Amino acid sequence: MSSKRERIMHIDLALETADDEVRALEEAEDGGDREEEEEEKEEGEVAISNEDKEANKHQEENQTEEKEQSYEKTTAEDVIKDELCVLQAEMERMKEENRMLEEAIDRTMKDYYDLQIKFADIQQEDQPKEHQVFLSLGRQSSGEIKQAKVADRGSGLADDEELCLSLSLHTHVDPHQRDDAREEKGKGLKSWAAGELTTITSQSINPATRKTRVSVRARCQGPPMNDGCQWRKYGQKVAKGNPCPRAYYRCTVAPGCPVRKQVQRCLEDMSILVTTYEGTHNHPLPVGATAMASTTAASANSLSSSPLSYLNPYLANPSPQLSTMRSFTSSAGYSGIFGGRQQLDILGPHHQATSSAAGGGSWISTGHGVWNGEDEKSLAEQVGVIASTQR
DNA sequence: CGGCTTTGACCGGCGC
């Protein structure tokens, strides 16, 4: 009896629910047996009648059944215990597996960073001494410019000579993704900025007029997408060589804002919408445009930012990547295009690739700009950038 | 009625 209770107590610590039931049953058994035994003692001193003998027979049968039930309950407890052990073993195995996966991730990340550093070293070694820098990501095709020319500022260029810096990052868009993007078109600002587009941004600056031109190629089959700014159409013209009419828009967010934009479909691919922004906003951008600027910059990662952000010196608190890109695409002596805030020495004899690890990510710097290698994949997937500084 | 689009006219730059 006492051993039974001890066992019950032990089970109580492990399996409360099962134990409650077992204990209730055991106590019921014990109580029943005791009463029956006492009755038997009393009756043993008295002459036993035939009826009593029959009653004893029934009692013996009942005791046998109860013993069988008790045995079954013990077996059930053992099964539960076994299951518990199996589950605990399974949990241990999963923990071990989890630990191994974590180690694998750590190793992969370490290899990745090592490769980034090696890549930067190789790039530095291969850096040509002439004033031409070539960077490319992804597939190359003849139709896509993938050349970066850096003219030496110190080489005594005449004013009418071309200053040119261009960088392109080629996109590889999965056809399925592209189809998905088309289906998603027109779902608003976020989806526009979130990468449904293949964008190529080109910049040109006229030193004489200090006018900024930013061209954005967006894959969009619907009407021109809302970029957050308010535009008023003031003209439309069919340009030579392209049957698609070119539409002219003027920024109407603030009176007198000189920013204009031209929208035209690409002849080669009618699904591509070429939007060219020109000028510098003389007002803070609306919330939507600012959000658009930041989201575009985020989606395009460090090498691309919204054309609106290019054109607006009031864009508050740009991300480090954004300011980096501004710097990258700006040039010393032509800082006026970004409201005069950005100054950068993109030219000069000291351009070289350097790399450093910052914040867990590795940054590759050409000396003119910084490329966050961590973002390489999404960047290559989403953005092609051609930034040119020319007269 | 105000704001926007449409559309033909106009203007200036550039090449021949």
Place this chain on the structure above:
DNA sequence: GCGCCGGTCAAAGCCG
């Protein structure tokens, strides 16, 4: 000088 072309203007019409 002339013609072409890209960009802009402004009147007319549309729409909410």
